[in-house]
Amino acid sequence: MLIVKEAQLTSTNTTQIDFLNREWLAHTAMFAQLQSLFPQVIAVANELRETHKRGGKILIMGNGGSAADSQHIAAEIVGRYKKERRGLPAIALTTDTSIISSIGNDYGYDYIFARQIEALCRPEDTVIGITTSGNSKNVVNAIIEANAIGATTVGLTGGTGGKLLELCKFNIVMPSSDTPRIQEAHIFIGHSLCDMLEAD
Numbered sequence: 365m366l367i368v369k370e371a372q373l374t375s376t377n378t379t380q381i382d383f384l385n386r387e388w389l390a391h392t393a394m395f396a397q398l399q400s401l402f403p404q405v406i407a408v409a410n411e412l413r414e415t416h417k418r419g420g421k422i423l424i425m426g427n428g429g430s431a432a433d434s435q436h437i438a439a440e441i442v443g444r445y446k447k448e449r450r451g452l453p454a455i456a457l458t459t460d461t462s463i464i465s466s467i468g469n470d471y472g473y474d475y476i477f478a479r480q481i482e483a484l485c486r487p488e489d490t491v492i493g494i495t496t497s498g499n500s501k502n503v504v505n506a507i508i509e510a511n512a513i514g515a516t517t518v519g520l521t522g523g524t525g526g527k528l529l530e531l532c533k534f535n536i537v538m539p540s541s542d543t544p545r546i547q548e549a550h551i552f553i554g555h556s557l558c559d560m561l562e563a564d
Contacts, residue, residue: 390542390545391545391548394538394539394540394542394545394548394549395548395549395552397539398538398539398549398552398553400539401536401537401538401539401553404534404535404536405536405553405556405557405560406560407534408518408534408536408557409556409557409560409561411490411516411518411534412490412557412560412561413560413561415488415489415490415516416452416453416561418488419488420453420486420488420489420490420515421453421454421455421489421490422438422441422452422453422454422455422489422490422491422492423454423455423457423480423481423484423485423489423490423491423492423510423515424437424438424454424455424456424457424458424491424492424494425456425457425458425477425480425491425492425493425494425502425503425506426458426493426494426495426500426503427458427495427500427502427503429543429547430494430495430496430500430547430550431456431458433494433547433550433551433554434456434457434458434492434494435456435458435459436551436554437454437456437492437554437557437558438454438455438456439456440554440555440558441453441454441558441561442454444562445555445558445559445561445562446559446562447562449562452561455484457476457477457480457481457484457506463476463480464476467479467480473502474501474502474505475502475505476502477502477503477505477506478502478505478506478508478509480506481506481509481510481513481515482509482513485509485510485513485515486513486515487513487514487515488515489510489515489516490515490516490517490518491506491507491510491515491516491517491518492517492518492519492520493506493507493517493518493519493520493528493532494520494521494550495519495520495521495526495528496521496522496523496538496543496546496547496550497521497522497523497526498519498521498522498523498524498525498526498527498528498529498537499526499527499528503528504527504528504531507519507528507531507532508531511531516533516534517531517532517533517534518532518533518534518535518536519531519532519534519535519536519537520536520550520553520554521535521536521537521538521546522537522538522539522540522541522543522545522546522549523537523538523540523541523546524537525537536553538550538553
């Protein structure tokens, strides 16, 4: 077992410590701005509660790290976050490799989520698109399809909000253009939504 003493860190790893300090400062600087998003977060949490009350489900999607966030959030909703309760319906559209690969092969990668929305989404549902830029084509196409169905749409983005800013009924736009910082904020927002969803 390797034990690193504080003296060793300060004397031999100054470059790494400087790097971590820069990352930490960038993280805390962005998180200090998140309070301005609290009204949007509350509005989305209320909508998610209404979704379940009207018998709907939550459909979540994204690419890469956002795909992982989609699965993480869906797991907290279906399983539990902190509170013992009945399972609530949520689906991450990023998990079925047979569906994703067949749609990608037959229709193209830009439609891997839109086709699932066409098949699974109903007007009483809420669809959450997670994309740091707000411009991921497969997420944009799925949100367009969800709007056509009459579902509620939510964009969880960063930067300017991209195309989702105009397409989604609700938008939570992280105040950063740095992808890692946006993703760190996304999971904080996801956890906050799960916590408020359990509050009833």
